[in-house]
Amino acid sequence: FNRPVQGIYELGSVFKIFPVALGLESKIINSETKFNTHNPIKIAGRIISDHKYFGPNLSVEDIIIKSSNIGTVRITQKLGSNNLKNFYKDLGLLDITTLELPETQGTKPLQPKKWKSLETATASYGHGIAVSPVHLATAYSILVNGGFKINPTILKKTKKTRNLKQIISSSTSKKVRSILEKVVTEGTARESDFGGYRVGGKTGTAEKPNPVRGGYYDNKVMATFSSVFPISTGDFVLVVTLDEPENNFGSESYRYASKTAVPVTAKIISRVAPLLNISKN
Numbered sequence: 001f002n003r004p005v006q007g008i009y010e011l012g013s014v015f016k017i018f019p020v021a022l023g024l025e026s027k028i029i030n031s032e033t034k035f036n037t038h039n040p041i042k043i044a045g046r047i048i049s050d051h052k053y054f055g056p057n058l059s060v061e062d063i064i065i066k067s068s069n070i071g072t073v074r075i076t077q078k079l080g081s082n083n084l085k086n087f088y089k090d091l092g093l094l095d096i097t098t099l100e101l102p103e104t105q106g107t108k109p110l111q112p113k114k115w116k117s118l119e120t121a122t123a124s125y126g127h128g129i130a131v132s133p134v135h136l137a138t139a140y141s142i143l144v145n146g147g148f149k150i151n152p153t154i155l156k157k158t159k160k161t162r163n164l165k166q167i168i169s170s171s172t173s174k175k176v177r178s179i180l181e182k183v184v185t186e187g188t189a190r191e192s193d194f195g196g197y198r199v200g201g202k203t204g205t206a207e208k209p210n211p212v213r214g215g216y217y218d219n220k221v222m223a224t225f226s227s228v229f230p231i232s233t234g235d236f237v238l239v240v241t242l243d244e245p246e247n248n249f250g251s252e253s254y255r256y257a258s259k260t261a262v263p264v265t266a267k268i269i270s271r272v273a274p275l276l277n278i279s280k281n
Helices: 012-024 060-064 069-079 081-090 104-108 117-124 132-142 171-184 262-274
Strands: 035-036 041-043 046-048 055-059 198-209 218-230 234-241
Touching: 012 060, 012 069, 012 081, 012 117, 012 132, 012 171, 012 198, 012 218, 035 041, 035 060, 041 060, 041 069, 046 069, 046 117, 055 060, 060 069, 060 171, 069 117, 081 117, 132 171, 132 198, 132 218, 132 234, 171 198, 198 262, 218 262, 234 262
Parallel strands: none
Antiparallel strands: 035 055, 041 046, 198 218, 218 234
């Protein structure tokens, strides 16, 4: 992705792990809590549905594995708007990053002007809120590193910073890593070969806004895969975002992340992991 610093975009379903993490941390939900996914949800005149029918209900874990909009919104409704907004802020998703580059000053995320029921619902699955891949990588790093706040930097540091603020507990972070791994082994990223390395992550395919006519393009998307490896420890986070991708290598043409961003990520990890001496166990 050639604009990781100054590019701000809606990144879609990669956001769904955030309300889940908050729900697990606050103990409002657990991984096996089930939510009604039988019918679409109507909020402020808008219908929120899934791209396919996943059955009458899904567990929290399956909501992420299958990437259900309905399930994510139902979790978010239990959390409340203020709690989700504050959590996004804690994850660094609402402010400019600390990256030591001049372009950073122009990368303040776009967020809803008012966090009402509809805006909160769509923000829970990555629509109506726009961030850069650096913001996304920072947020995922916090979720999988044991829950500690980090500030992105391009400067090499020899000593670990102490007394970091803990956003979520280490136990919640471990649960998040477990769910993200199942996205790769059972869910939307299961078709790619990561070279035998244990990887976790979340896919996201967001329709691209049309700046001329308003609304969204029918055939242009941003495809993203936020990955973590090795998933057992969460040492590395890799975000791949593709602008208007199209996979034409098979009998059909695909745009969504599982067929575009995920295979690219798999190639990168399978080549980079050996250089980092990462074990396949």
